[in-house]
Amino acid sequence: xxxxxxxxxxxxxGPALLLALYAQIKVSGSFAKYKRVAAxxxxxxxxxxxxxxxxxxxxxxVSIELxxxxxxDHYDPRHRVLRLSPDVYHGRSLAALGVACHEAxxxxxxxxxxxxxxxxxxxxxxAGFGSYAAVPMIILGAALQWFNLILLGLLLFAGLxxxxxxxxxxxxxxxxxxxxxxxxxGLISGPAEYRAVSSVLSAAAMTYVAATVAxxxxxxxxxxxxxxxxxxxx
Numbered sequence: 001x002x003x004x005x006x007x008x009x010x011x012x013x014g015p016a017l018l019l020a021l022y023a024q025i026k027v028s029g030s031f032a033k034y035k036r037v038a039a040x041x042x043x044x045x046x047x048x049x050x051x052x053x054x055x056x057x058x059x060x061x062v063s064i065e066l067x068x069x070x071x072x073d074h075y076d077p078r079h080r081v082l083r084l085s086p087d088v089y090h091g092r093s094l095a096a097l098g099v100a101c102h103e104a105x106x107x108x109x110x111x112x113x114x115x116x117x118x119x120x121x122x123x124x125x126x127a128g129f130g131s132y133a134a135v136p137m138i139i140l141g142a143a144l145q146w147f148n149l150i151l152l153g154l155l156l157f158a159g160l161x162x163x164x165x166x167x168x169x170x171x172x173x174x175x176x177x178x179x180x181x182x183x184x185x186g187l188i189s190g191p192a193e194y195r196a197v198s199s200v201l202s203a204a205a206m207t208y209v210a211a212t213v214a215x216x217x218x219x220x221x222x223x224x225x226x227x228x229x230x231x232x233x234x
Contacts, residue, residue, distance in 0.1 A: 029203075030200050031200055037094050052182075055185060062081065065083050073099050075106035075110070094197050106170070138157070167212070179201065
């Protein structure tokens, strides 16, 4: 096991990795396209996120900070901080507003006790450890023929897969909240601006879908090669 090139890995995981690559290209292209289109409201991403938080009664409970990196935007639930990349924080484009308000959507989820977010946050330690330890444990267990070590690695990898699956409704819900707030608060106007924001957020959502698919098929591959599906592979 794992000692040679395995066509099964290419068949199962290859398409998922290509999907993930396509999703990354798609989100970068969509953001690049719409970061050149100014929002009619004239607000920056940070300002739009603040307005969304203010409308939800969270302006004094969640701060907004500049964070270096390209599309490194995220919400930190431990410190209740929105961290926005320079293009999003300062940008006055439709892309910037969409991404910033998506992150504000996570802050609103947190304040509202949104169950999938709470569950996702609860398994972050397991998923984080599994992201770098699971595969080495599986490979080392296979090399040493320690089946229990392989199973432990597989369980850790399953935790990572669970995180990816739970993350999907969290991300889709945050995008839905962002689009609704942008339209209802008048931060974007007209169907053209709504379609542009939707395009950026849909491209971003595809990256999460692709990551989930890749994780699931990789887990399936390991299960097959370990004999948990279809009999033990010798």
